[in-house]
Amino acid sequence: MADTDRPAPQLGLAFVPTLAPERLRTLAPAVEAVGLDELWVWEDCFKQSGVASAAAALAWTTRLRVGIGLLPVPLRNVALTAMELATLERMFPGRLVPGVGHGVQAWMAQVGVRPASPLTLLREYATALRALLAGERVSVEGRYVQLDDVALDWPPAPPPPLMLGGSGPRSLELTAELGDGTLLAAALTVEQVADVGALLARTRGAGHPLVATVIVATGADAQQRVDAEVPLWGGEPGRGIGVAGDAARVAAEVRAFADAGATSVVFQPVGGEPDLDGWLGFLGGEVAPLVRG
Known part of the structure; x- marks a missing residue:
């Protein structure tokens, strides 16, 4: 039986990377025009950039929440990701919903960045990314993430929600522990x-x-x-x-x-x-x- 007290979910469009990047130019405003709440762009190897797609979609719309589902953490230095997300959030406050996750391990192997412990990497990465977006000065010597007295000059205030993606039980528990929300496959x-x-x-x-x-x-x-x-x-x-x-x-x-x-x-x-x-x-x-x- 349906839970009549449960609020209606947000509704969105997945701009999957089987669609050509230039198709986003007309689809993003159309998603907003038909009254949906969200547009989710992807970053799949070796198809489209999640950050570039999100920036364009935010610029072409006025109220739509734009999610990135998701950025593969082995592929991106955490300081660079923090800079990019902070820039987008400051330019389009309140509309960015970034997500990070393990990425497809076969693709990570293709570019030489497959970690021995994806869970350890995601934990270190999400913790450091959240601290950087919160405006903290961060030094860390982790197994995968190393930062020496790093802080953003232009942190967003407040920072965007940080979503984490996962599929197995341990990954999902980590998304619940460290994420502001969970992205599913x-x-x-x-x-x-x-x-x-x-x-x-x-x-x-x-x-x-x-x-x-x-x-x-x-x-x-x-x-x-x-x-x-x-x-x-x-x-x-x-x-x-x-x-x-x-x-x-x-x-x-x-x-x-x-x-x-x-x-x-x-x-x-x-x-x-x-x-x-x-x-x-x-x-x-x-x-x-x-x-x-």
Whole structure:
């Protein structure tokens, strides 16, 4: 049974890197125009820069929250990440939602930065990044993070929320411990999100922000298009991953994710979506009112 006292989740669009970078120029204002709350850009190797995409999306919109989901920490010096996020937050206060995480380890190996202990790196990195964004002067001699009397000249006040991404139990516990919220991988079922929500509640307590992504298609052959998309993100068709159907069907799935603990539900298009603008209008004009109502 749905929890009628639970607030409606924030609704957003996942600008997945299967979309060409230049497509963001029209999509970011369109996400805002149809009334969605958030736009999430990705940083996948070797496709698109999360920071560059977020900067452009923030500049092309006026109220939209722009999330970065997520920056792989082995790829980026923590001082550089702090500088970039602080700059964006000061230019566009209150609208940036950055996320960091392990990154895909095979990709990290390709560029020679795969850590022996991803958990240790993420702990050191998130702790140092949070301190730098808070305006602290930081010195640390960690296994992976080394800083000698480093402080930002222009720290944001207040700093943006720092989201952490993870998938395994130990990583998720770390996101609950150190993050202002948790980013989940794509292609998860409602039941999987509920399991994560329960783990986070045990670690952090109720109310920990949780961002879930759902693959959505509507119109002709919607289910076939979802089933073709799911394996590309590591899932298996027919196991409840993604949703196909009309506005009522999609809204019901969003509410199920919210009941499972998701505070933000981010819509992901299938690859080769035949009418991306129409799909976005469907989400903002038909699905969002049902969710919020």
